Amino acid sequence: MGWRIGSGQRINIWSDPWLPGPHGGLIRGKSINHNYTLVSDLIDHQTATWKVDVLLNLFESDLVEQFCSIPLSRTDLDDEIVWRYDGSGLYNVKSGYKLLQEERQSDSGMYVAAPLSISRFFSSMWGVSLPAKVKINMWRVMNNFLATYANLQARRLNVNNCCPLCGSEVENVQHIMWECVFVKELLGAQGIQVANQHPDVPWMEWMALVFERLNSVQRHALMVTCWVVWHARNKVVHDGVQPSVTNSLSFILASLKEYEMLNLKGVTRPLPIQAKWEAP
Ligand SMILES: [Zn+2]
Known part of the structure; x- marks a missing residue:
């Protein structure tokens, strides 16, 4: 892209x-x-x-x-x-898939920042140093396995499909995890610009493209944000507590800091035993 x-x-x-x-x-x-x-x-x-x-x-x-x-x-x-690789500058599905195919065939680094294939997305996502709960949530997000109102409706459950966070759009996975004003504000505050999903690009592929463009700090931020947003959404649905962007943002930043500290501790090897100090 x-x-x-x-x-x-x-x-x-x-x-x-x-x-x-x-x-x-x-x-x-x-x-x-x-x-x-x-x-x-x-x-x-x-x-x-x-x-x-x-x-x-x-x-x-x-x-x-x-x-x-x-x-x-x-x-x-x-x-x-x-889509950068189509001469006309307009995205077309054929050139997109062709590129992904070529990508799969060649790991030579020819397409330096071209989109990760979905399988490569998952391997890099599982490799991120964040707690399992955050990664599992991301895996659910990518696969559209969250019980959003749109998904419940697709299972013929009689629900109002309106987004519980903004109240203005249908709550499907792309909305609640990417395009809702709530998540946009949280990501924007962390330096992640949100462009709307291209209508011709499937959700999973879109997120793989997004993920690929982020650096490792932003990848952590995106994953923790998705996790916090889903919790905030459930809190509205189950307890009727409307979350504030400010509180959610401080929670995200505190969690990121905590995970970073844990990682630092995890990789620090015990210091070699120093020669014993003796009184002169
Ligand atoms: Zn919304």
């Missing part, structure tokens, strides 16, 4: 795959310059051209050449996620 650039306001220069060419569209090997965050900072919106002087200050000339090859639009279009 990659971005087709409109206003550039939704695309992070340093962490989103938006460049044409190799490296899966990511900028590699550059230290982040915090004065520039969004691609829109690199665009002169009056003239719809790249700010070449800024680009030359930030990047080597061959990279600047790559930027300038990206066409910009005079009308302020929204940035859109597109």
Whole structure:
């Protein structure tokens, strides 16, 4: 997946795959310059051209050449996620599956940041150093094994399928775990941008693509957030207690910290026995 650039306001220069060419569209090997965050900072919106002087200050000339090859639009279009490997820039299922197939056949690293296949997603997900309960929840999320209202309705149970957290959409797995304002706020606060699932990409594949784009800290954050959101959702359903974003966020951050400490302890080997101190 990659971005087709409109206003550039939704695309992070340093962490989103938006460049044409190799490296899966990511900028590699550059230290982040915090004065520039969004691609829109690199665009002169009056003239719809790249700010070449800024680009030359930030990047080597061959990279600047790559930027300038990206066409910009005079009308302020929204940035859109597109499938990078289809020449037209539009996602099509055939090219998507072809890519996943090629991915499975080649572990040579040819597609540097191309989507993980689903099986590779699961092996990396199970390998994450988080408690089993968090991983099992993620496995349920991916497989759509949660008892969401949409799933209960599919089993012909007579329920109101409205999301208990926002009250405005059907509660299916994509909504409660990804697109609901509640989860969006939690993920956004942890630096994870949420783009709506592409209608042609199945849920599991979508999450595998999302997961693949995250670094290990963000993967932990996503998994713990999904776990906390499901608990928060159950608390509303069973106890009628509406969760606040602030409380859920502090709980997520505290849990992440705790797991990190446990991991640190886990990998620290006992210190070698020191020579005994003796009184001089
Ligand atoms: Zn909702």
